[in-house]
Amino acid sequence: MSKRRSLSDGPGAPGDDREKSLAALAAEIHGCRKCPRLVDWREACAADPPRRYRGEEYWARPLDGFGDPAARLAIVGLAPAAHGANRTGRMFTGDRSGEWLYAALHRAGYANQAESDHRGDSLRLRDAYVTATVRCAPPANKPTPVERDNCLPYLERELALLDRCEVIVALGAFGWDGALRTARALGAEVPRPRPRFGHGAEVDLGRWRLLGCYHPSQQNTFTGRLTVRMIDAVFARAREISH
Numbered sequence: 001m002s003k004r005r006s007l008s009d010g011p012g013a014p015g016d017d018r019e020k021s022l023a024a025l026a027a028e029i030h031g032c033r034k035c036p037r038l039v040d041w042r043e044a045c046a047a048d049p050p051r052r053y054r055g056e057e058y059w060a061r062p063l064d065g066f067g068d069p070a071a072r073l074a075i076v077g078l079a080p081a082a083h084g085a086n087r088t089g090r091m092f093t094g095d096r097s098g099e100w101l102y103a104a105l106h107r108a109g110y111a112n113q114a115e116s117d118h119r120g121d122s123l124r125l126r127d128a129y130v131t132a133t134v135r136c137a138p139p140a141n142k143p144t145p146v147e148r149d150n151c152l153p154y155l156e157r158e159l160a161l162l163d164r165c166e167v168i169v170a171l172g173a174f175g176w177d178g179a180l181r182t183a184r185a186l187g188a189e190v191p192r193p194r195p196r197f198g199h200g201a202e203v204d205l206g207r208w209r210l211l212g213c214y215h216p217s218q219q220n221t222f223t224g225r226l227t228v229r230m231i232d233a234v235f236a237r238a239r240e241i242s243h
Contacts, residue, residue, distance in 0.1 A: 019069045021161050025154070026064030029135055034150045038136035038143070045082040045137060059089035059119070065131030065158050066091050072127050072166045072242040073110065073235075074159060075101070076175040076182075078215065079134035079143055086137040089119035091130045100216035100231065101130070101171070108235035127242075129165070131158055133178030148178065155182045167238045168208050172215030173197040179210055199230060202237075209241050 033039050046058030063080045077097075080086045084095030092098035093116040102123065106114035110128035117123075134143040134151045143151075159165060159182055168183075170176035176197035184190045188205040195203040201212035213226075213234040220226040 015070055018161055018163065022065075022069055022158070025157055025161065029062045029064045029154055032062045032135065032154075035136065035147045038134075038138055038147055041082070041139050042080075042086050042136045045086055049087070050083060053083055053087060056087060058087045060086060061089075062135035063089070063091055063132065064135075065129055067125035067129030068127055069129070069162070070127070070164050071125070071129040071162055072164055073129070073169065073238050074162055074165045074167070075128065075130045075169045075171065076155070076179045077130070077132040077171045078141060078174040079132050080137045081141075082137040088117070090116060091132055092116065093118065096218050096221070097216045100221055100226075104216075104228070104231045104235055107232060108239060110235070129158075129162055131155060133175055143174075152178065152181055152185070156185050159183075160186060166208060166242045167211065168205075169211045169213055169234060169238055170197070171213055172217075175215070176201075176210070176212055183208060183210070199226070200234065200237075211237060211241075 042060050046060035049056065049058065063085050077092060080091065081095045081097065084098060085091050085093055088094035092101045098116050102111055102116040103114040105111040105125065105128060110125055112124045113122065133155060134148055135154060138147065155178060168179050170179045180190055183205045188207060190205065191203065195201065197212050199212055199214045203210040211234055213231060214220045216226060216231065
């Protein structure tokens with residue numbers, strides 16, 4: 001893998017262009033209303049939240065990615081949670097999955113702190129970028145194929161702009177599928193037969209190395225299907241590959 005890396009791009013350097021382009025893409029994502037079912041659901045969740053969140057102002061819009069524009073690691077999940085990122089305005093923020101993910105990123109040296117509370121807090125990522133296949137909270141966490149396909153161009157454009165990215169960690173089978181579809185759309189040769197998702201699975205896609213990780217959902221973390229040691233091993237491998 002390439003060893004290219006510098007976070008010291010000066011004014012007017014490619015890093016500035018990358019950041020501006022990602023910001024422009026984020027603004028476009030925030031205004032998206034392509035999927036009526038998802039629009040209705042994200043707004044309904046905000047209008048009638050659980051008691052513990054009543055009085056909070058929900059983001060209730062599609063979510064852009066979050067992190068370092070010069071990242072060598074991209075993390076691809078499924079979609080925002082209805083009362084997590086749909087509420088807080090940041091991917092994997094405001095729910096137990098996010099607590100697991102950002103704590104792991106902190107232990108791996110990718111985050112300056114282990115907590116992610118809301119879009120405007122002090123969390124910063126270095127060398128990592130967190131995004132998802134679908135940008136709106138779906139009912140029962142199950143986007144339809146049409147909704148997935150409506151959203152994939154946003155992930156394609158994000159990964160194209162993350163031109164220093166070398167490793168993609170896919171959280172769960174849906175993130176794995178989205179990463180493979182996106183890589184293929186961007187010109188990568190996806191091996192045949194199509195690589196199957198599994199925790200610790202690894203695929204060479206040319207420009208990127210794709211790693212599989214069980215999603216840090218409560219279903220996986222409460223049952224012990226995903227442990228701290230397991231998620232830490234994935235990010236340690238990501239470090240090893242991208243150095």
